[in-house]
Amino acid sequence: MACAMSCGGVAIAKSPAQPNKVLNLAFEAPDDGFDMVKTYNFYSGNIAEVIFEPLLKYDYLARPVVLVPNTAQAMPKIEQEGKIYTFKIRPGIYFSADPAFKGKARELTAQDYIYSIQRISDPKNRSPAFNFIDGKIVGMDQAVANANKTGKFDYDAPIAGLKALDRYTLQFTLTRPDYNFQYILAYVAFSGTAREVVEFYGDRVGQHPVGTGPYQLSKYVPRSKIELVANPEYRGFVWDFKSTGTAWDNKLVKQMSGKKMPQVGKVTVSIIEEEQSRWLAFKSGQLDFDKLTSNAVPQALNGNQLKPELQKQGIQHFPNKDAEITYTMFNMKDPIVGGFSLDKIALRRAISMSYNQTEAIKQLYKGQAVKAEMFIPDGVQGNNPKYRSSVGYNPLLANKLLDRFGYKKGKDGYRTLPNGQPLTLRYNTENSSSSIIHSELWKKNLDAIGVRVEFKVSNFADNMKEAMQCKYMMWGGAWIADYPEGENFAQLLYGPNSARGNLSCYQSKAYDALYDKAMVLLPEKRLPFYEQMNRQIEADNPWIVHTTRVRNWLIHPQVQGYKAHPMMNTTWQYLDVQPVKK
Template sequence: MKNKKITLLLSLILMVALIAVGCGNGGDEPAPSTGGEETPAATKDVLIVGQGADAVSLDPHATNDQPSSRVSKQIYETLVNQNESMELQPGLAESWEQVDDLTFEFKLKQGVKFHNGEDFTAEDVKFTLLRALDSAQIGHIVGSINGDAIEVVDDYTIRIATSEPFAPLLSHLAHTATGMLNQTAVEEFGEDYGQNPVGTGPYKFDKWMSGDSIELVRFDEFHGDAPAIERVIFRNIPENTNRTIELETGGIDIAYDIAPTDVERVESNSDLVLQRSPNLATSYIGFNAAKAPYDDVRVRQAINYALDMESIVNAVYKGVGSPAKGVLGPNVWASNQDLEGYGYDVEKAKELLAEAGLADGFSTTIWTNDNQQRMDIAEIVQNQLKAVNINAEVQVVEWGSYLDGTAAGEHDMFILGWVTVTGDPDYGLYPLFHSSQHGAAGNRTFYSNARVDELLDIGRKSVDPDVREEAYMEVQQIIRDEAPWIFTWAGEDLAGVRSNVKGFQQHPAGHHKIFTVYFE
């Protein structure tokens, strides 16, 4: 009898053990609590962000496009920060002072680690800036810096001097392209560094499935406040409606660049929040001014007259943002919002084309990437140009090839945008219109004008705001008259956010912080 009781007891123990194993989860999820209190559901620890294009490179010196910058913002840090109100704040530099008209001295934060474990010091600042100066893509951002006059005072003090007085230096040092690099990592990966980035930021690079997604993971040795979310995935979802559907179904938590056609859809969904805020972007239709027939100002002006651009923008953007009045958006200092538009005048357009010897019209191409609003604008422009005998073929070009092709001058007309990231007109004018900036640096119209060059040089060298403003006002008038652009759209950022996502705020420059986000 005793043996039977022992056997029965062992059987019961075994059954309990089997039941416990059967109800377990194989280690995939936390085991249930055995305490007397109810345990809350596990916190979601992966944030998925959808944007309209894949990054080109995560080397800040290899590209200056927005999709890349949005990812790089989480990986790298700059000496100076600009908050969502565009106010300058300490970054990796705790403080700074102006030593003379050309020189700033920066005191660096100590105890900062790179993602590869190395300490951040003044030598990294010098290495980063010298490398940036050699970049065709972002050299214009740091081009005022005198590479020979960068002085490492000690491990955590550095002096940065410009060749001439340069008023917006601090705001340029807040640009994502000046994120601090680690020399060891850059040299180790060589040409592959753009796919193996190393910064000091709150997230470090994990993996990249080209064309699909980029994954970042929390950097546990980050010197600042640790992000609440462990992993961030940036998904490439080019089609706007698909991005909105993914937001609705929970496939993504944040959707960048909600299409105007989807605004009501997001606003009417109680599980979603639509964030709207003016940005620093303008969109434009550019001409290749180095290429016939667009080397003739009369042709560029004619096309401006031939297009009812205000109606086009209102039809495509449906009340999001506003028709552009000039190169700079209304929230950029020294923006000239009093410029007179060309207006819609088909007869005037025909008259100018006849003067240019093109009364019978010509054939051309309009390049765009697969941004829906740009494609829609290209098609409407294509149709309106038929009234002046211009046969335009719309070509939708993959983003990387689009940037390469327009940098090389392979295009005729093209649709693109620019973000005046620093909030200073120098950044919104110099790279786009100075003759030294042709191609990848920003001037993809290949426009040249000696007076514009002179005024842009005055604007960046003078420390007198009145002198600067006067120069920039004149530049904008000349550009309006010589028409290397058709002014299109002044931007507004629209982001869709799941209602349980908190701590997200759009930055007017378009590269938003993710490391402040948490799930409610």
């Protein structure tokens, strides 16, 4: 474990960031605002992670991942075998200046964390993060029930399981032991939030994020550009992490040890959805680092090694197998592909068996991915590396299954529904070269079983909005671990989370019963239930589980300190930028 500053030690009075040090980056899809209570958009989370601060964070270098204090003075005092968590918050942490504070300095307190959890629990916010704490905090179920009855959440009513014992002491009392709870509290949605800010901006608070973290929003052009500058109120820290013994870590420790952080004074993020444009922007030096686009893999890599011409430019290569899965979702409320009748299950199963994962890995990811067997990925507790899916590529059997359940082929070669009506799938997608390849693969695979498909091209944020309202038919998704335990993935198909985290709107009594049984157990005893949940997914097919991707991060030589993290999406506060040598 890294100590000193990574464990919440010596702080610096004011941010040491230097305005002339700028990071230029890109996202391949737009955010949908930065109120993480109301979204789990990956790109929104990237920005929110450097604006807001949870009680705990992850050590930057340690692998396997290790939690360390952030705004807390120390790791929590845990009592009654994981039922009571008590935190001491460090005094002297301040929110960035904002008109909501009317010219006064605003200190972070225990109540700010209580308020965040209240907002997550408020039914009107329909928070996708609520599933992390649903049924876990003593008294919260009643508060939610009262809000549903009256139409308004009472933010001033006491909740037995959420207490500010004093200005800086915060205590959680859970309904049952939960050793994952401290990992949940490290997720950005559970950061301290100033009530004045939310009430000042109202529905616009997602465009006016105000936190205690190292950066603050300075410019925001939705779906185009985001600019952040160093938060002058941020306390700063000293880069003092311990190497895990790898050559990469040793280099970072040599470069960075002892530096006052953050060093970078400004971060600009451009939304560049087209892969070729993003690759050209990186090659020309307009982007300081980026993950290698699939189409550019042949140009940049020989096998898994960076090509010599890029090495000569000083470009660094950091391959990282994400703790993630990619998948295709069916909307279980859709009249064509949803439902649990045998003919609907047969249709989803046939579609699943039509998809050629091997070809997709070759064409879509240029070999930089591996087939996922479980809905819980490698690197997350609950994954069984010996597990094998019962649903494989088999277009011959898929055709027989559709024949058996009355999906007849017409003269044009395409099938109808059992009632004789036309069968056309609608697949939501985005406007990028990789999306075009994915669409072509889907059309080829579905043509082989006689199923017509149309593609609705939109953008990620709008597709997410439709999914949150259960108003789509099919869409591709990915989930990167927020914390290293299978619950983080299992909750994505839990019935009560429909239209929040559960974008398939899947409601299975069998799956939910397995989930409920698993959640009362210690994490290390949940594996058999996760395996049974996976079998239930294979039986009902609300998802088609696809791959885990390998992200090849390319970093220009002026960037120092970079290492991809399995749980943290944003590492800008740990980096330095040196002048570019001509």
